Amino acid sequence: MSLLVIAEHDNASLKAATLNAVAAAAKIGGDIHVLVAGSGCGAVAEQAAKVAGVAKVRVADAAHYGDQTAENLAALIVANAAGYSHILAPATSIGKNTLPRVAALLDVAQISEIISVVDADTFVRPIYAGNAMATVKSADAVKVITVRTTGFDAVAATGGNAAVEPLSAGSDLGQAKLVSRELTKSARPELGAAKIIVSGGRGMGSGENYHKVLEPLADKLGAAMGASRAAVDAGFVPNDYQVGQTGKIVAPQLYIAIGISGAIQHLAGMKDSKVIVAINKDPDAPIFQVADYGLVADLFTTVPELVAAL
Amino acid sequence: MKILVPVKRVIDYNVKVRVKADGTGVDLANVKMSMNPFDEIAVEEAMRLKEGGKATEVVAVSCGVTACQETLRTAMAIGADRSILVESDVELQPLAVAKLLAAVAKKEAPQLIILGKQAIDDDSNQTGQMLAALLGWSQATFASKVVIGEGKATVTREIDGGLETLEITLPAIVTTDLRLNEPRYATLPNIMKAKKKPLEVVKPADLGVDVAPRLSTVSVAEPPKRSAGIRVADVAALVDKLKNEAKVIA
Ligand SMILES: Cc1cc2nc3c(=O)[nH]c(=O)nc-3n(C[C@H](O)[C@H](O)[C@H](O)COP(=O)(O)OP(=O)(O)OC[C@H]3O[C@@H](n4cnc5c(N)ncnc54)[C@H](O)[C@@H]3O)c2cc1C
Ligand SMILES: Cc1cc2nc3c(=O)[nH]c(=O)nc-3n(C[C@H](O)[C@H](O)[C@H](O)COP(=O)(O)OP(=O)(O)OC[C@H]3O[C@@H](n4cnc5c(N)ncnc54)[C@H](O)[C@@H]3O)c2cc1C
Numbered sequence: 001m002s003l004l005v006i007a008e009h010d011n012a013s014l015k016a017a018t019l020n021a022v023a024a025a026a027k028i029g030g031d032i033h034v035l036v037a038g039s040g041c042g043a044v045a046e047q048a049a050k051v052a053g054v055a056k057v058r059v060a061d062a063a064h065y066g067d068q069t070a071e072n073l074a075a076l077i078v079a080n081a082a083g084y085s086h087i088l089a090p091a092t093s094i095g096k097n098t099l100p101r102v103a104a105l106l107d108v109a110q111i112s113e114i115i116s117v118v119d120a121d122t123f124v125r126p127i128y129a130g131n132a133m134a135t136v137k138s139a140d141a142v143k144v145i146t147v148r149t150t151g152f153d154a155v156a157a158t159g160g161n162a163a164v165e166p167l168s169a170g171s172d173l174g175q176a177k178l179v180s181r182e183l184t185k186s187a188r189p190e191l192g193a194a195k196i197i198v199s200g201g202r203g204m205g206s207g208e209n210y211h212k213v214l215e216p217l218a219d220k221l222g223a224a225m226g227a228s229r230a231a232v233d234a235g236f237v238p239n240d241y242q243v244g245q246t247g248k249i250v251a252p253q254l255y256i257a258i259g260i261s262g263a264i265q266h267l268a269g270m271k272d273s274k275v276i277v278a279i280n281k282d283p284d285a286p287i288f289q290v291a292d293y294g295l296v297a298d299l300f301t302t303v304p305e306l307v308a309a310l
Numbered sequence: 311m312k313i314l315v316p317v318k319r320v321i322d323y324n325v326k327v328r329v330k331a332d333g334t335g336v337d338l339a340n341v342k343m344s345m346n347p348f349d350e351i352a353v354e355e356a357m358r359l360k361e362g363g364k365a366t367e368v369v370a371v372s373c374g375v376t377a378c379q380e381t382l383r384t385a386m387a388i389g390a391d392r393s394i395l396v397e398s399d400v401e402l403q404p405l406a407v408a409k410l411l412a413a414v415a416k417k418e419a420p421q422l423i424i425l426g427k428q429a430i431d432d433d434s435n436q437t438g439q440m441l442a443a444l445l446g447w448s449q450a451t452f453a454s455k456v457v458i459g460e461g462k463a464t465v466t467r468e469i470d471g472g473l474e475t476l477e478i479t480l481p482a483i484v485t486t487d488l489r490l491n492e493p494r495y496a497t498l499p500n501i502m503k504a505k506k507k508p509l510e511v512v513k514p515a516d517l518g519v520d521v522a523p524r525l526s527t528v529s530v531a532e533p534p535k536r537s538a539g540i541r542v543a544d545v546a547a548l549v550d551k552l553k554n555e556a557k558v559i560a
Contacts, residue, residue, distance in 0.1 A: 093469040130533055136528065181473070239473065245430070254552070274556075294539065294542065306545050
């Protein structure tokens with residue numbers, strides 16, 4: 001049995017989320033191949049070849065794969081799908097955009113955001129914003145799967161020695177063209193990979209307060225910064241800060257929720273964190289029902305005190 | 311240009327769901343059902359394109375049980391001109407829904423189909439992408455801005471690192487993210503008007519689509535419960551706990 005994992009990368013380096021998808025593939029068992037589709041992505045292929053447990057890396061290097069548009073990427077994956085029992089990708093925005101297209105072209109179901117593997121046909125996935133865990137069994141010949149990265153511990157990035165094999169590129173379908181990308185520039189760790197996350201909600205009051213109050217804390221802890229939907233909608237921070245059912249799903253060692261009430265949709269994105277701290281002035285805020293340590297206090301005095309005490 | 315908007319009837323987002331004691335699913339008896347919030351955003355966007363002179367007709371489609379007619383009436387109260395129910399009591403999975411929608415799209419020949427990025431019940435985030443694949447159309451998922459041009463659309467998407475803008479050829483699929491727009495409330499006169507708008511009912515067999523599920527649900531369980539922790543009195547106590555009990559900071 002062979003499995004194909006779609007590499008997540010930016011043409012220069014392999015993204016950590018790939019390691020969680022390889023881990024899920026390893027749980028299923030079989031020969032693991034990694035597909036690297038990109039433009040000038042040779043360095044990514046070399047990194048993928050070193051990932052523990054990978055047997056083969058297949059590289060399609062062409063200009064029209066550089067922007068990872070779904071139409072071209074899905075066509076390439078489908079053209080090279082023969083012989084694989086499982087096709088997996090991390091549930092990142094690229095994976096979520098592309099794999100359902102692959103599944104439909106193969107006429108199979110997709111199993112979204114699995115968090116564990118029961119056997120080669122059976123998987124556990126959260127539904128209803130994580131308020132229920134469904135165990136689902138696929139009757140399809142090929143299983144197309146997105147992997148929730150927090151569900152699987154990453155395999156080692158080194159130690160492997162896979163063969164690298166070039167693939168011939170498909171034609172450019174010409175249906176989508178990238179006009180621009182505005183990526184948030186930050187020296188902080190990525191939300192998905194951070195050990196500590198400092199997250200602010202509507203209680204911050206303004207974007208200015210969000211930065212003034214929370215940045216010193218994040219700096220002290222080497223933390224990534226997150227936010228509730230209310231904080232994003234109010235324009236305090238950009239969209240990619242949003243944690244929750246419809247934002248990013250995170251599970252750091254420590255999640256500090258500040259001025260966040262704890263709506264179901266927010267909890268869906270962070271309740272698997274190892275330790276949760278909540279700072280909120282409302283003693284009845286639902287966030288306290290999931291917090292390991294709750295501090296009922298005004299954030300504007302408490303957070304600076306915390307920074308000073310660390 | 312005609313726009314098709316698929317709308318799904320789901321458990322209302324304010325309802326706290328409960329897993330059935332026998333582990334077969336989630337208890338949906340007597341709970342409030344509403345239109346999937348992302349689909350309200352989709353209908354709103356279609357209306358804005360119509361009001362802005364970019365679209366001539368907005369058609370809402372739902373796939374599912376008879377009660378989905380309520381969801382379609384809501385879409386028409388927001389402004390959709392007419393609607394189609396693909397009626398089925400079978401559990402419809404995303405691939406089946408995408409096939410039904412593809413069959414409807416072939417008959418209706420819209421230039422644009424706007425769906426929600428995910429339904430808040432099953433959280434699959436698949437249907438739009440699958441529909442695009444089945445029709446061979448371009449797609450722009452997780453949209454926060456849509457501008458229609460000549461034979462193309464320029465769409466800004468919410469992606470992991472920030473935002474990206476794509477230019478896609480029409481016909482196309484767009485799926486909505488939360489910040490695309492703020493949906494209007496349906497007014498009472500419009501709710502009354504919606505009752506008189508055309509609602510056509512078809513069956514999957516009429517469309518020649520096999521909707522048999524591909525995934526079977528083995529069981530549905532409660533997620534592991536987090537026990538509520540403790541309240542700490544002040545910052546000093548918090549720092550002490552984090553360092554010495556949880557050991558998550560040095
Ligand atoms: C379809 C859908 C999807 C959604 N997806 C998401 C999602 O992915 N992520 C998400 O976060 N939300 C999501 N939401 C929104 C969610 O329902 C809540 O509206 C949102 O999480 C609330 O954000 P908040 O906690 O910052 O704001 P609020 O609920 O307004 O809470 C603010 C908190 O700050 C506290 N506070 C105020 N001032 C102070 C102070 N000075 N000191 C201390 N505490 C203070 C208040 O006591 C309050 O508890 C979604 C909603 C829908 C309908
Ligand atoms: C009676 C019944 C019982 C079910 N039981 C279960 C169960 O126990 N376990 C389980 O996992 N699933 C069950 N399902 C299926 C599940 O609820 C979803 O309908 C299905 O898996 C589609 O996933 P999704 O809505 O999350 O798709 P997504 O891909 O997240 O939906 C995205 C968008 O697609 C469009 N869309 C999706 N569905 C429809 C529709 N029906 N009509 C119109 N537009 C639509 C909407 O625009 C929506 O915003 C059941 C369904 C029914 C009818």
